[in-house]
Amino acid sequence: MTTSFTIQPSKRLAGLTSAIFTEMNRRKREVEARGEREVIDLGIGSPDQPPSPLIMEALSHAVRNPDNYGYPTSEGSLRFRETVTRWYDHRFHVKLDPEHEILSLMGSQDGLAHLAQGWIDPGDIVLVPDPGYPIYFASVALAGGEVYPLPLREENDFLPDFGQIPEEIRRRAKLMVLNYPNNPVAATVKEGFFEEVVAFARENQIIVAHDQAYSELAFNGYRPPSFLETPGAKDIGVEFNSLSKSFNMAGCRVGYLVGNREIIRPLAVIKSNIDYGIFLAVQEAAVAAMEHDMNHPGENRNFEVYEQRRDVLIDGLSEIGWHMTKPKATMFVWAKIPAGWTSEDFAFTLLEKAGVVVIPGNAFGKEGEGYVRIALVKPVDVLKEVIRRIKESRILSP
Numbered sequence: 001m002t003t004s005f006t007i008q009p010s011k012r013l014a015g016l017t018s019a020i021f022t023e024m025n026r027r028k029r030e031v032e033a034r035g036e037r038e039v040i041d042l043g044i045g046s047p048d049q050p051p052s053p054l055i056m057e058a059l060s061h062a063v064r065n066p067d068n069y070g071y072p073t074s075e076g077s078l079r080f081r082e083t084v085t086r087w088y089d090h091r092f093h094v095k096l097d098p099e100h101e102i103l104s105l106m107g108s109q110d111g112l113a114h115l116a117q118g119w120i121d122p123g124d125i126v127l128v129p130d131p132g133y134p135i136y137f138a139s140v141a142l143a144g145g146e147v148y149p150l151p152l153r154e155e156n157d158f159l160p161d162f163g164q165i166p167e168e169i170r171r172r173a174k175l176m177v178l179n180y181p182n183n184p185v186a187a188t189v190k191e192g193f194f195e196e197v198v199a200f201a202r203e204n205q206i207i208v209a210h211d212q213a214y215s216e217l218a219f220n221g222y223r224p225p226s227f228l229e230t231p232g233a234k235d236i237g238v239e240f241n242s243l244s245k246s247f248n249m250a251g252c253r254v255g256y257l258v259g260n261r262e263i264i265r266p267l268a269v270i271k272s273n274i275d276y277g278i279f280l281a282v283q284e285a286a287v288a289a290m291e292h293d294m295n296h297p298g299e300n301r302n303f304e305v306y307e308q309r310r311d312v313l314i315d316g317l318s319e320i321g322w323h324m325t326k327p328k329a330t331m332f333v334w335a336k337i338p339a340g341w342t343s344e345d346f347a348f349t350l351l352e353k354a355g356v357v358v359i360p361g362n363a364f365g366k367e368g369e370g371y372v373r374i375a376l377v378k379p380v381d382v383l384k385e386v387i388r389r390i391k392e393s394r395i396l397s398p
Contacts, residue, residue, distance in 0.1 A: 082098045178227070197227070
C-alpha cells in the first residue's frame with residue numbers, strides 16, 4: 001500500500017548535496033557485487049589506525065565510573081577546557097581563558113555546521129574556500145546565507161586572493177572560513193599569509209573561522225601554525241580543532257572551538273539548546289591524549305605513518321607516469337588528472353577498471369574540476385597494490 005505525501009521538506013535542503021559521494025558509493029557497491037576483486041577505498045578520510053593503548057585505557061576506566069553518566073554540559077567539562085588551554089599554550093604558545101574562550105564540540109564538524117546559524121541572516125555573505133570541505137557550503141545554506149567562493153588555485157599556492165573580492169561583496173560579507181592545512185587540496189600557508197588575513201578581516205569587519213583539524217598531521221619537520229598565533233587574530237577570529245585525526249579518535253566525536261569569546265558565544269547558545277555535550281568518559285580520554293602529548297612530545301608518531309604512505313604512493317605513481325606534488329601535511333593527496341578527462345569520469349573509470357575509489361575534485365566545488373582527492377587511509381602494501389592496479393588499468397595511457 002502506498003500513500004501520497006504532498007508536504008514538502010524545508011527549502012534549506014536545496015542547498016545541501018552529497019550527490020557525488022552518494023554516486024561513488026553506489027558504483028562501489030556495484031563493483032563489489034560483481035565479485036571480481038576487492039575494492040580499495042581511498043575516498044573518505046577516516047583514520048584506519050586505533051588510538052594509542054593509553055587513550056583506550058583512559059576511556060575504558062572512565063566508562064566504568066558511574067559519575068560520568070549524568071548529563072554533561074554543552075560547553076565541556078572544566079577539566080577538558082583547562083587541558084585544551086594548556087595544550088594550546090604548549091603547542092602554539094597561544095594563551096586562552098578556559099572559562100570563556102573554549103567551547104567543546106562533538107567533533108569540529110559540529111561547530112562548523114552550526115557557527116553560521118549564530119551569525120548569518122538571509123542576505124548575509126560567507127566567504128568560503130573553493131575547493132572546500134562540503135560542510136562549509138552546507139552550513140551557510142542551513143543558515144539561509146549566501147556563499148561567495150574564494151578560488152584556491154595551484155598558481156596561487158592554493159591560497160585565496162583577497163584582492164580579487166569585489167567591494168560590494170566585502171561590504172556584505174560577515175564571515176570567512178579558512179582551512180590550513182587544507183582539505184581537500186592538502187595546501188599549507190606561506191609566511192605572512194595569516195597577517196594578510198587579519199588585516200583584510202579588520203578592514204572589512206569580517207569574522208574569521210579557521211579550521212585546523214590537521215594541525216598535527218605534518219611531514220618533513222613542518223609544524224603548522226595556529227591562526228591565533230598571529231597578532232590581532234583573536235580580535236576577529238576563532239579556530240576549530242579536533243582529536244579525530246591527531247589522536248585517531250574520529251569515532252569519539254570530540255573537538256573544540258577556541259578564540260574570541262564574543263564570536264564563540266552565539267554558537268554556545270545554539271548548542272545549549274540542541275545538545276547536552278560530549279559524554280564525560282570521552283572527554284576524559286581526550287584529556288589523557290592531550291596530557292600525554294604534552295608530557296611526552298614526539299611520542300605521537302601518527303604523522304610518520306602518513307608520511308611513509310605519501311611517499312610510497314606518490315613515488316610509485318610517478319614511476320608509472322602520474323605526477324603530483326608531495327603535500328607537507330594532511331592525510332590527503334590532491335592529484336591533477338590526465339588531460340582529456342573530467343574529474344567524475346576519471347574517478348568512475350578508475351573504480352571500474354582498477355577497483356580503486358578516489359573522490360572527484362568537483363565534489364568540493366567548481367574549482368576542484370580537473371583533480372581527484374586520494375586519502376592515505378590504507379597500509380603501504382595496499383597502496384602498492386593500488387599502484388599496480390592503476391598501471392595495469394592503462395587509464396594513464398594517452
